[in-house]
C-alpha cells in the first residue's frame with residue numbers, strides 16, 4: 270500500500286491560477302519592478318514611486334514574493350535575477366509588451382469557452398482567418414521575445430559570404446528572424462512574407478535595423494501567393510503549428526520548390542518530445558492551438574521529419590534553442 274495521502278493543492282493552485290496572471294499584470298502596469306530596480310525597497314518607498322497607497326503595494330509585493338518574482342529581507346523587497354532581466358522596463362530584455370498580446374481579449378476569450386470548443390471540435394474565433402487583426406498586435410509586441418532564438422538560428426545556418434544570398438521569412442510578423450539573418454550576413458537580401466497590413470510593421474523594423482536597402486515584401490496567403498525562387502534559406506518560424514499535417518506538407522512542398530539546390534528550410538516551433546507531454550513549455554502549447562485554430566497542434570521531431578521527407582527534404586536535424594521553449598528543425602533540399 271502506498272503511504273501517500275491525497276492533496277487538493279494542485280486543484281486549488283490551478284483553479285486560482287488567474288490570481289497569478291492578474292497580480293503580474295498589475296505589477297507590470299504599475300511599474301512595480303521598475304520602481305524597485307536595483308535598490309531593495311520598502312513597501313512605502315515602492316508605493317511612493319508608483320504613486321499608489323501603500324496597502325495595495327505591500328500586499329501585492331508579498332504575493333509576488335510568494336510567487337518567486339521578488340525576494341524579501343526584513344521589510345525590503347528586491348528583484349530576483351529573472352525579474353531584473355525581464356520585468357524591469359529599464360532592462361534591454363524587458364518582456365512587458367508581450368503581455369499586451371498574450372493577454373489580449375482575443376486570446377483570453379479563446380480560452381473562456383474551451384468546453385464548447387472541445388465539444389464542437391473547433392473554436393468560434395479562429396486566428397487562421399485571413400488578415401486577422403490579432404497579428405498586428407503580435408507584430409507590435411512579440412519581436413523582442415524572439416531576438417534570442419533568432420540570433421541563435423542565424424548563427425546555426427551561416428550563409429556563403431562570397432556571393433549575394435537570398436533569405437525568405439515566411440510569417441515574418443515583426444521580422445525579427447529574418448532581420449537576424451540579414452544582420453549576420455551582410456550580402457543577404459531578405460524577403461518578408463505576411464499579410465499586407467502586418468508587413469508595414471515588418472518594414473518599419475527592417476528600416477530601424479538598418480537593412481532597408483536589402484529588404485522586400487511578399488503580401489498575401491503563404492499557401493497560394495508566388496513565393497519567388499532560388500532562396501538559400503527559407504525561414505518558417507511559428508507558422509506550421511496553425512495547420513494540420515497534410516496542409517503543412519503541402520506548404521513545405523512549395524518551400525522546397527522555392528529553394529535553390531542545397532538550400533535549407535528552418536522550421537522554428539514548439540516541438541515536444543515523442544511522449545507529447547515533455548518538456549512542459551512546448552508540450553502545453555497544443556492547448557493554445559486547440560483554443561484558437563480549427564486544426565493546429567504541436568508536432569514532434571518525428572512528425573516534422575515525416576512532413577519534410579514527404580515534401581522532398583533530407584538531412585533533418587533538431588536544435589533546441591535553450592533557454593527558450595523554441596526548437597529549430599533544419600533540413601536541406
Ligand SMILES: Nc1ncnc2c1ncn2[C@@H]1O[C@H](CSCC[C@H]([NH3+])C(=O)O)[C@@H](O)[C@H]1O
Nearest residue numbers: 404440441442463464467489490491506507
Ligand atoms: N496564411 C497565411 N499567409 C501568410 N501569413 C500568415 C498566414 N496565416 C498567418 N500568417 C501570419 O503568420 C504569423 C504567425 S505568428 C508567427 C510570427 C513570427 N514568424 C514569429 O515566429 O514570431 C502572423 O504574423 C500572421 O499574420
